[in-house]
Amino acid sequence: MIIAKKLKEQNIAEYLIYMWQVEDLIRANGCDIDRLREQVIDRYPEDQRPALEEWYANLCDMMRAEGVVEKGHLQINRNVIQNLTELHGALLASTKYPFYNAAYFKALPFIVELRQRNGHKDEPELETCFEALYGVLLLRLQKKEISEGTAKAMEAVSAFVSMLANYYDKDKKGELKLDD
Numbered sequence: 001m002i003i004a005k006k007l008k009e010q011n012i013a014e015y016l017i018y019m020w021q022v023e024d025l026i027r028a029n030g031c032d033i034d035r036l037r038e039q040v041i042d043r044y045p046e047d048q049r050p051a052l053e054e055w056y057a058n059l060c061d062m063m064r065a066e067g068v069v070e071k072g073h074l075q076i077n078r079n080v081i082q083n084l085t086e087l088h089g090a091l092l093a094s095t096k097y098p099f100y101n102a103a104y105f106k107a108l109p110f111i112v113e114l115r116q117r118n119g120h121k122d123e124p125e126l127e128t129c130f131e132a133l134y135g136v137l138l139l140r141l142q143k144k145e146i147s148e149g150t151a152k153a154m155e156a157v158s159a160f161v162s163m164l165a166n167y168y169d170k171d172k173k174g175e176l177k178l179d180d
Contacts, residue, residue: 002048013130013165016080020134023073026060031069033057085126087168094178100163107160110153126164129157 004022007015029035036056041049062076063069091100107129115121115128136154139146146154170176 010169011165012080012084012168013133013161016077016130017134017137019077019080020073020130021137022059023063023068023077026056026063027069031060031063033060036060081124081127081130084164084168085124087171088126088164090178091164091167096177097167100167103156103160103163107156110156114153126161129161132157133161 004015004018007018025040026036029039033053033056037053041052041056044052059074062074066072066075068074088104091097092104108125110132111125111128114132115123115125118128118131120128132154136146136150167176
């Protein structure tokens with residue numbers, strides 16, 4: 001909870017990937033607060049446990065209510081993708097951000113290839129990017145090898161997503177001027 005709040009304020013891309021990890025952690029524990037308490041919450045300092053338990057219990061309730069206990073993402077996380085998608089469109093439409101356009105077009109062939117491979121051709125481009133970044137994170141956590149091609153693709157996608165997250169932060173602070 002504390003990590004999520006901090007990430008949401010500092011880096012929206014890292015926040016979203018963290019929240020996807022939390023969703024998977026909840027799934028791995030059967031969306032059961034007792035199991036989460038035993039496996040996760042009890043490992044934290046005593047004074048943090050009540051707030052964490054409430055946070056995890058609320059997320060479990062939301063996952064059940066939204067039908068994403070087995071797969072999919074919570075609406076709060078889909079909203080982040082939607083907000084980033086709207087900003088992405090505005091940045092592309094503006095003539096003030098040529099470096100953003102360049103980063104996007106450098107990542108685009110990889111995005112197209114990833115969408116074809118995963119069979120989700122209608123999926124929003126940014127969701128494809130985050131799924132790829134999350135997938136590589138999982139591979140690294142499992143200490144599995146990442147091919148040179150995948151590493152190259154992730155470099156371009158990561159640079160693009162990082163730039164978008166940076167602009168999101170500036171926009172949130174009122175520092176981004178999209179009008180020509």
